[in-house]
Amino acid sequence: SQTIHQWPATLVQPVGSPLSLECTVEGTSNPNLYWYRQAAGRGLQLLFYSVGIGQISSEVPQNLSASRPQDRQFILSSKKLLLSDSGFYLCAWSVPSEAKNIQYFGAGTRLSVL
Amino acid sequence: AQKVTQAQTEISVVEKEDVTLDCVYETRDTTYYLFWYKQPPSGELVFLIRRNSFDEQNEISGRYSWNFQKSTSSFNFTITASQVVDSAVYFCALSEPYNNNDMRFGAGTRLTVKP
Numbered sequence: 514s515q516t517i518h519q520w521p522a523t524l525v526q527p528v529g530s531p532l533s534l535e536c537t538v539e540g541t542s543n544p545n546l547y548w549y550r551q552a553a554g555r556g557l558q559l560l561f562y563s564v565g566i567g568q569i570s571s572e573v574p575q576n577l578s579a580s581r582p583q584d585r586q587f588i589l590s591s592k593k594l595l596l597s598d599s600g601f602y603l604c605a606w607s608v609p610s611e612a613k614n615i616q617y618f619g620a621g622t623r624l625s626v627l
Numbered sequence: 628a629q630k631v632t633q634a635q636t637e638i639s640v641v642e643k644e645d646v647t648l649d650c651v652y653e654t655r656d657t658t659y660y661l662f663w664y665k666q667p668p669s670g671e672l673v674f675l676i677r678r679n680s681f682d683e684q685n686e687i688s689g690r691y692s693w694n695f696q697k698s699t700s701s702f703n704f705t706i707t708a709s710q711v712v713d714s715a716v717y718f719c720a721l722s723e724p725y726n727n728n729d730m731r732f733g734a735g736t737r738l739t740v741k742p
């Protein structure tokens with residue numbers, strides 16, 4: 514069966530520090546991968562998605578970036594965090610060849626920028 | 628443009644009450660998919676149901692039921708005999724079938740079930 518892992522679960526970082534959040538998927542090949550951000554009490558905002566290794570699409574201009582160095586690995590990064598980067602970050606995957614479009618989510622990373 | 632509206636920000640009920648979470652959507656596509664996800668306090672989004680636009684048959688799964696009405700562009704979710712474990716944020720979402728990189732989520736409804 515397929516599983517998705519995200520880490521760390523929580524992170525407290527000072528303003529201006531770098532960020533690296535990792536997401537890996539097991540049990541499937543060539544998944545579509547997604548990074549979402551959920552601000553406190555808000556809905557989900559799609560940040561990046563990837564349909565293959567090295568293929569990243571950005572939905573929202575910001576100081577965050579994403580990379581997909583391996584088929585089932587998706588990394589969210591920042592060189593210098595801002596206070597506004599605080600939030601709950603969720604990684605998700607879906608089967609690209611399936612028209613069902615179900616996205617399956619990881620447990621999330623709660624990021625606090627102080 | 629696709630849009631999902633969950634007008635109810637927060638709902639509070641007492642255990643065993645029935646509760647309906649509203650979802651209204653906008654799309655110009657004739658083919659689309661609708662979803663409900665549950666986000667418990669732990670944070671992970673749990674997939675509950677997917678519905679395609681050609682299937683208006685209502686669905687029941689245990690205490691959960693979904694009412695899809697194309698005429699009113701609504702896809703409402705009812706929990707019968709609510710339980711404390713149902714407390715969570717519930718999200719409705721909409722996507723196009725061959726562009727699953729564009730799943731639009733509503734803002735979510737926080738349901739609190741009190742004992």
